[in-house]
Amino acid sequence: MSRERDYRRVMKVLGSREQFAQGDVACAYGAILGGCDFFAGYPITPATEVAEAMAALLPRLGGAVMQMEDEIASLSAVIGAAWAGSRAFTATSGPGFSLMQEGIGYACMTETPCVIVNVQRSGPSTGQPTEPAQGDMLQARWGTHGDHEIIALAPASVQECVDLTRLAFNLAEEYRNPVLVMTDGEVGHMREQIVLPAEDEIELVQRRPPTDEPGAFVPFRAVQGSVPEMATFGTGFHTYVTGLTHDERGLPATDDAEKHTKLVRRLVDKVRDDTERLTRVEVDKEEGAEVGIVSYGISARSAAGAVRIARAEGRKISHLRLISVFPFPERAVRDFANGLDRIVVPELNLGQICHVVKEALEGEAAVELVSRIGGEIIPPKEIVRALVEGGEKV
């Protein structure tokens, strides 16, 4: 574990390895096991329990928790902490996530490692605070302005709240990019048994420090791969950090088309080119199936129930669950669709990821939506009906 923190000390604070825990709290556990030492946030249903858990746990491990005046400040504090050397994160829900879009763009542009947990609730606006939704999925991808790439993961269980939040910290450090954990009010407030990782299952990926001496170091030049080394504040390096288009030294170069193109291409390509490596899917393919489901997050649980019911009725159904949603696992979804006539996408929105699936398939299979909003998660039988009779055309 990082710095003075060792596994035994962490587990003394987190409690036993096996627990019956809530999704939000599990995100906090995952963060701490992912080496998090700074949390800033503003309470919002249904994400408040993340902040509460961080406030109860992190100071006991020498980390810092700040309640900010709003979500803009929360992500700004996280970005500052990351530059000061922290593994930092915040947690919010729809209205707060909207406010954080500016900070997400700034973190993309300044290549700041940070993690944002979005416990999605029903919107738009303040909507239904206590009800789950998956309505922020395309906002996660495109909510901040300008060309950029994002890494987004979608837990479908309380265990995955631990595992994927932990993973998010490593990916943030490795790619120097914001990583979004797109959970929802159902998973966030649900309780299930979890098993926290053993000491030898934990690996902390660290940002790469400068290999050049101060003076020779060029902070935004990617010397190896496409992710630059990161000079943490206070380590003797001069780093100018700006959201403006900057040259490799970090200095503004706003009227230089070539520098802008080079920078933004690199920011996009460093994530996009690694899509295969970032892809995490769970495939349950059935021989001879002509119909499949592509699901993610809580709706994947409804989908798994639908697969169980449909198979018990003698139907052949394949199922792919997206664990990583962005960069979108195009190839995995295309491979899955091979041989299928129709793909049903269940979502707690009026149709978001179904469009991304359709684009990826380029007509290979028909894409149909099972949509639900208003607060209840999708009953498996609604998905079964779509598998048999067809869903909403996309």
Added chain:
Amino acid sequence: MKKEIRICGFGGQGIILAGVVLGEAATRAGHRAVQTQSYGPESRGGAARAEVVISSEPIDYPRVSRPDVVVALSQAGYDRFGKDVADDGIVLVDEALVEAEGVTSVPFTTTAEEVGRKIVSNVVMVGYLGALIEVIPHDVLESTVLANIPAGTEDLNRKAVTAGRDLWLNRAGGNDVS
């Protein structure tokens, strides 16, 4: 084995805590369990609902679809969910709070008052449900209750969970409750 339990009432009755205790106790007893909840923006009042699915198999869909047991601690909860139950399912209502026909009325609130305080009626209900579903040993249930309540209230809660169990064991009509 699969048991689906839905508890409904209003915010402040400890309905969600009751669901948490049942779910956690089920996992302590070696089963799989998922506890989910729904409530409005109010911290007290407003509709509240807790659901628990207990199974010997991994649980995909986390919500209750055909409940084996529905407990209504409010008239509104009964009116909304009291009819939606599996064919051999049981509907329980609090004798003091809900008027309904063809269901099992149980004196959760009255029993809680008898053991000391009305506030533990949810724990009485937990004891009752634990005995009814027969998949959680009482000592496991009791220790889970005690792990989830404020310090200093152990005696009251121990009495409440035991009184709940006894309510089920000594129920009128024996096994013929449905």
